Amino acid sequence: MSLLPTVQQLIERENLLPPQANIVIAVSGGADSLALLHILHRLAPHFSWQLYVATLNHGLRGIQGEEDAHFVASFANQLTLPVTVGQVDVATFAQSQRLSIEAAARILRYRFLADICRQIGARFLVTGHHADDQAETILLHLLRGSGVTGLRGMALASPLPNAPEITLVRPLLRVSKTELVNYCKTHQLTPRHDTSNDDTALLRNRLRHEIVPLLAQINPNIIQTIARLADIITAEDDLIHQLYQQQVQPHLYQDDARIAMPRNTFIQLPLALQRRFIYHACQQLNPYAMPDYAHINEAIAFAKNGQVGQWVLLSSTLRLRIDYDQLIIELCAAPLPTKGYFLLPSEQAYYAISPPVDIKFDTEGWRLIASFSPQKDAAILLLPDDAQILLRTRQPGDRFAPPMLSGHTQKLKKWLIEQKVPRHVRDRLPLLVVNGTIAAILLGETWIIAAPFSLDQTEQHASKRKLYLSVYQMAL
Structure with a gap:
């Protein structure tokens, strides 16, 4: 079966993109996003979609980044589609926020795309993530000691980070990179090549160019095998999530800066749900500064044995604090809560x-x-x-x-x-x-x-x- 009906059937079967939807497509100019744009443009009349193209120059590759953005804008114009070209300074943002280049780029990219969605009233953002990306993501999470949630990989549809009113859709997630490259060749599309993707000093690139090909020598179907693993883990992770909703969620208190639950309730939870509470709370407060395995285990021991008023760091921006009968996960920079108390202006008042x-x-x-x-x-x-x-x-x-x-x-x-x-x-x-x-x-x-x-x-x-x-x- 050719790629077009494969993608169309997946969209219809999984209800990924409804008819007559306003859709923003994130396009970098590479083979993945170029094929995505071409496919959705061909499907748009059938679904009565209104498509909008967005591309972002991250300010990391000089003239090459500018040329990529110009290429995307020209291609969108050829398809008579509206397009927005944005530019950010990822390096400066990463330094100011003490983030890696990859994390800073992801934050600014999704922030830009969310702004475009809001401006045109789009509830759907579509990206070109494919099956090889999924395999790399799962392997990356495995190497970093991820829990079950990380090993389920990316979902076909999920809320956009920090913009849950927008749905992030990945209709190519079950399509291989080879299929997308062949699609571009068949339709005489000439994608851009991002040379930064060749730098094997970056872990994801090393996985792509060295580790996955090595695994393919052992198992030629490694991409499909990892996809099956993700499918199995997703079903089991969904079960744990249901238990979390039943046994943990009703006990939570949340505001913009913190999430709290009764300490005794936490102590009585199974270890898996204790870990999930800490992970989910951190993910909601700051998904770009997540605790690792060691920090989560340290936090669990601290929650059981720590004293009132003490706190322990979970990451560079998050901490766990004990407040009498409550455990509180909060942003380190947030003022401590005083709601419910009338206080004097200073300690020497x-x-x-x-x-x-x-x-x-x-x-x-x-x-x-x-x-x-x-x-x-x-x-x-x-x-x-x-x-x-x-x-x-x-x-x-x-x-x-x-x-x-x-x-x-x-x-x-x-x-x-x-x-x-x-x-x-x-x-x-x-x-x-x-x-x-x-x-x-x-x-x-x-x-x-x-x-x-x-x-x-x-x-x-x-x-x-x-x-x-x-x-x-x-x-x-």
Whole structure:
């Protein structure tokens, strides 16, 4: 069977590209992407597709890169297809982000292609990855000690990295490189040759030019054999993924900078699901800085035995942190979360309070009103007439008389730990101090009032006045 109906049947059988879709095709000018563009252009009338060509000069190959981009634009014009030519500086980006050239190029390439898809309203991006690429990818993952997910290789369709609303489609994934080269010859297509692909100092190129040909001497069907392996692993990986969705996913909390789950839940999981949680969390937060086998195993041991407030690096940009009953995987550069707490602006904050006062902490997004006049829903403290009132952060040696200790005090540090207040929050927590004694602590929106200053105290003297405290959230 010729290549055209093979690709068409795969697209229809797997529902890869629906009729009347807007489609962006990533074209470098090599045999793979050139054959892809030619095939999709021939199929477009049958499916009523609207095709759009995108090519990117990575700024790594000087005049050759410019000529490749010009070639793609000229070929697209011959097919009367719209085309966008982009250019980026991969080397500078790689240096600034401390990434390899390959990782930096991949990030900028997908970012460029995602932008094009959004501009024209396309939900599908098509690339020319083929069966030989799949074999190389699996071997590369194997050499790097990948888990099961890595050995399943590339999917026919998957969400575009960092742009999940766009589907990345690889309709040539079951077509060999030889078939694509022959297709180009048959249709008199003259693809460009990227000389950087000849550099065997790069691992993928060495696999392509040296290792795979050597394996083919042992097994002439090595490409198909690896493809079968990927198919088997994909089915088994899907089963593990189902278990993950059932046993792990319901317990996760996530925002833009971190993913958390209960520590006890993690400890009770099978090892395979523990590893998958760490891997998946890292992949969602930064897929270009993934932990290796050693880091994942170290993180699992740390999750079981580490202390509250400690953290361990997973990669250059990701870490695992223990926060009381939670395990948190987060971006190292992200500020530690303070949501749910009203905090003072600094660890040395110190304010003299002479009611009535209305203090606005603009940078922290809240305000405090203290008055001897009644306020609706306010916390109430009993104060002596000679009260000297301060609002400050904690200091060494601070002690507190919690409501449940009948006036007895304990170290403030111990009490905060018992209340599971995160370590990074404790040093900016608002303390109301009366005549040198901590009278109240603001936890969230609630004032925890020390026993000697509470309305519940058994000895209430007429000389004591009521102080009303109210806090309000403000827009930052």
